[in-house]
Amino acid sequence: MLKGFKDFLLRGNVLDLAVAVVVGAAFTAIVTSFTNNVINPLIAVAGGANDLGWGYQILADNPATFINIGAVITAVINFVIIAAVVYFILIVPANAAKKRFITEPADKKASEADLLIQIRDILEASLQTDGAATSSDGAHAMPAEKAAKLEQTRE
Template sequence: MFRGFKDFLLRGNVVELAVAVVVGAAFTSIVTAFTDHIVNPLVAAVGGDNDMGFGFRLLSSNDATFIDLGAVISAGINFFIIAGVVYFVLIVPVNAAKARFAPEKEPEDEPLSETDLLIQIRDLLEKGSYTTAPAEPAASAEASVTSRER
């Protein structure tokens, strides 16, 4: 039981996943800092003089009713930055490595039409090479055909 657990932990996928989670968390903090300290002030500057950022208050007397559009815009920018980095730093190089080092596959033939398949079956039947068992003598084969016709 412990051997299987050890094999599971030492399998490459588990280690790679753990590294990906740690690196992803670290990168997310970098992107969040970028958007909090660079993007949010720029978005708030577009929004006007409001101390709370780019948005509006539903009730002017209650700060809890502030709808922060800047936070939503920042979250969208966070997503696109992270998605772009994941794509260009991880996906593109992996696909390039696969294309470069993977063995080339032979181009697959197009699937045969029903007519072509029937022609091949007919040809095999004419040759008599459709069975793996020893062929019957010609006389017994003719007898079985004539007995089926009756």
């Protein structure tokens, strides 16, 4: 049981995920600082002379009823910045590297069904063109050169 747990922890995907979480947390701190120190003051300026900025107090004597639209806008901006950075800095280069370095095999191996279809077509063609001789039990016999040709197509 411990060996299985160790194998799970040492898989590449788990390690990649752990690194991604740590880097994501660090990057989130940078973006949060940017929005708190640059975006929020700009939103406050756009909010006018109101002390609440883009926020609204539903009940004047109850601070728990404060709706802060500026905080929602800040969260949306945080999300867009993080998503854009992840896409343009991580996803686009990774996809380009996959296209560049991972190539499809030039000669894809045919499936079993494809091979059977080829064999059937070769047999039909040989029977129609050669009028192959029939054996004593009524089955068609294949000439030796046709059998060799069939064997070559299988390889």
